[in-house]
Amino acid sequence: MGRLKISPVVKMPIEVQATTALRNAIVSGAIRAGERITEIQISQQMNLSRATVRTALHQLAKEGLLTLVPYTGWTVVSLSAEDVWELYTLRSAVERLAAQLVASTITPAKAARLTEALDVLIQECKRGDTARIAEADFGLHKTIVLLTDHGRLGFQYGLIEQQTRMHIRSSYAIIPSPKRIIEDHRPIVEAICAGKADLAGRLSEQHHLAEGEKHLAHLKRLEKQEPAKTSAAAPRSARKRAPAT
Amino acid sequence: MGRLKISPVVKMPIEVQATTALRNAIVSGAIRAGERITEIQISQQMNLSRATVRTALHQLAKEGLLTLVPYTGWTVVSLSAEDVWELYTLRSAVERLAAQLVASTITPAKAARLTEALDVLIQECKRGDTARIAEADFGLHKTIVLLTDHGRLGFQYGLIEQQTRMHIRSSYAIIPSPKRIIEDHRPIVEAICAGKADLAGRLSEQHHLAEGEKHLAHLKRLEKQEPAKTSAAAPRSARKRAPAT
DNA sequence: GCGCTGGCTATTGTCGCCAATCGACACACC
DNA sequence: GGTGTGTCGATTGGCGACAATAGCCAGCGC
Known part of the structure; x- marks a missing residue:
């Protein structure tokens, strides 16, 4: 009796799947840089609880893709x-x-x-x-x-x-x-x-x-x-010269 | 009527405070490297809802201080x-x-x-x-x-x-x-x-x-x-020679 | 004695609901 | 017209309860 030819099912918590889907949406441009998104909006679109979406958004904030103003909203970073x-x-x-x-x-x-x-x-x-x-x-x-x-x-x-x-x-x-x-x-x-x-x-x-x-x-x-476009997001730093090598 | 001499109150969501407290506990050694912790245990000790603690733990996992086995538990990393x-x-x-x-x-x-x-x-x-x-x-x-x-x-x-x-x-x-x-x-x-x-x-x-x-x-x-101590945690990598410079 | 199966416990995952906060707007007063 | 105050709506923050999963252990069969 050998191994059956069935591919293993890869188990992945929904939170992780939501994080991956959102990351891809952001990196691919489906959700645009600078855009404001809300937990409610995303949870409705993904048919998931808002708390689950919230975990995913917090993860992506940690990756530098989103910023959060508490009690106000999330914004996709727009890079200055x-x-x-x-x-x-x-x-x-x-x-x-x-x-x-x-x-x-x-x-x-x-x-x-x-x-x-x-x-x-x-x-x-x-x-x-x-x-x-x-x-x-x-x-x-x-x-x-x-x-x-x-x-x-x-x-x-x-x-x-x-x-x-x-x-x-x-x-x-x-x-x-x-x-x-x-x-x-x-x-x-x-x-x-x-x-x-x-x-x-x-x-x-x-x-x-x-x-x-x-x-x-x-x-x-x-x-x-062009007129200066407002920049959401990542910590602003003064521009410096590149290091000499 | 000038400015009153009152220091501003720094508002900080509980989630952020919990994350900071846990990070300090881990980095300071109050929670030891390699130790297993549970959301229930931490939520009881901090008198917070488990969901709040969970958010904090996920943040710290993203910082490389904790690892999570889904449905099983959290472990403080022990560095190999x-x-x-x-x-x-x-x-x-x-x-x-x-x-x-x-x-x-x-x-x-x-x-x-x-x-x-x-x-x-x-x-x-x-x-x-x-x-x-x-x-x-x-x-x-x-x-x-x-x-x-x-x-x-x-x-x-x-x-x-x-x-x-x-x-x-x-x-x-x-x-x-x-x-x-x-x-x-x-x-x-x-x-x-x-x-x-x-x-x-x-x-x-x-x-x-x-x-x-x-x-x-x-x-x-x-x-x-000493006997090899089991290492929880961070992705294992083969040791390489240091780069020549 | 060993391996398999089922049940139980402990944990995290996910949910919906209430609480807290912020920003915008309307209104009143000077 | 400008400033201050209060209210409301929209959002995130935080909660407790139910659902899903993994690991362990006891019991059974070979």
């Missing part, structure tokens, strides 16, 4: 220039660490996975579909982070990624040319695979700082052309 | 060697970024605050009380992070700090000599105040990696002397 600066500087630090960790523990198997992810990115760049290029780009970076086998780093990276995705969807992000994307990413992967931790870390950090600064300058130009 | 590795590597990256950011935007006022925090640390090292030295040490690092004016960085640092504090309380942490502490910290502060972002970042990163590795080696020696 300062938020953008925070995200790309933090991402540069996290990804520097990831590149260093993977490079210092590189194995043929890890190198193969990295090379494969880079190949996917290169193929998408040749195809030219910007959405698929962006996905492959995220995929390569996620692979580096996953190869660290560092749970907290992966968690932190996930928070940064989802906020970055939200922002890209709700703004007029500039997309580097496919040629440039390949030129930027290949040396990072090569340094990691060659076990050059210091070089890999520096290249990775530089890549994100450079892209972040370009994007920020672009946003500033857009702001000059 | 792998967790320690994760914390100090992540801390090294975060503090590297902080040092770089402050150094690249240094002002006389910031330099004064940093120098003051270093002076406090030096004074405590002369006094020799290890608890006060540790507090002054944390205080200096927190000052650097706060001077970045980077909300997300401060939040991330706070998570690392509280988990580190928990671990220090629940383990036989080795404390560096006061002389060594001064030798390690002074060059970091000097580099930051001199606006040398690259040097400040490297020194800061190195400081945490070196201390972390020493501590980890110490833990490994302790583990060899």
Whole structure:
């Protein structure tokens, strides 16, 4: 009597499912940045008790996707220039660490996975579909982070990624040319695979700082052309110069 | 008719107060690492509804202080060697970024605050009380992070700090000599105040990696002397070598 | 003696309802 | 017209009760 060919049912509390569905709705743009939402509205749409929805919303607030004014309401964050600066500087630090960790523990198997992810990115760049290029780009970076086998780093990276995705969807992000994307990413992967931790870390950090600064300058130009849009949400910080490296 | 001299009442929802009280209880060691707690037990002790306590516990789980097995119970995390590795590597990256950011935007006022925090640390090292030295040490690092004016960085640092504090309380942490502490910290502060972002970042990163590795080696020696203690909690990761720099 | 099954207990999950708070608006007074 | 006060509606905060789940233990069959 062998094993039956039945897929296991994955049990998941409703709270967790609600959190996941709401996170996806926010990150995908189905619920827009800056939008006000209420527990009542969401509980009716999801056919769940308000308390269950409330737990989910609190979780997402902790992830930086929502802000709550007690007794008043919830707002999906809308990222200001300062938020953008925070995200790309933090991402540069996290990804520097990831590149260093993977490079210092590189194995043929890890190198193969990295090379494969880079190949996917290169193929998408040749195809030219910007959405698929962006996905492959995220995929390569996620692979580096996953190869660290560092749970907290992966968690932190996930928070940064989802906020970055939200922002890209709700703004007029500039997309580097496919040629440039390949030129930027290949040396990072090569340094990691060659076990050059210091070089890999520096290249990775530089890549994100450079892209972040370009994007920020672009946003500033857009702001000059339009009335300032009110920014809900994340703690405001004064903009600082990027760290010299 | 001018302003009355009455201090404003700081309103804080009970949920937030409960979260803060529980966080303090965990970080201070009043609730021990590895301990199992239940919503019912905590709600009775705090004289609050279980639902309120539940919200608080979920928040703290998100901060990495607790883990939940659905329908079964909550456990205060007990940090394994792998967790320690994760914390100090992540801390090294975060503090590297902080040092770089402050150094690249240094002002006389910031330099004064940093120098003051270093002076406090030096004074405590002369006094020799290890608890006060540790507090002054944390205080200096927190000052650097706060001077970045980077909300997300401060939040991330706070998570690392509280988990580190928990671990220090629940383990036989080795404390560096006061002389060594001064030798390690002074060059970091000097580099930051001199606006040398690259040097400040490297020194800061190195400081945490070196201390972390020493501590980890110490833990490994302790583990060899005792039966393995079961580790609740945080995602397990394989130990990796520290990144070369 | 071992493995399986069922029942019980203890816990978290989810619900609906009452309580507390905030913001907007109307009204009264100066 | 401006300011202060009170009320109301909309929202979140907090509660206790019922539902769902997991783990443990006793009993039974082989």
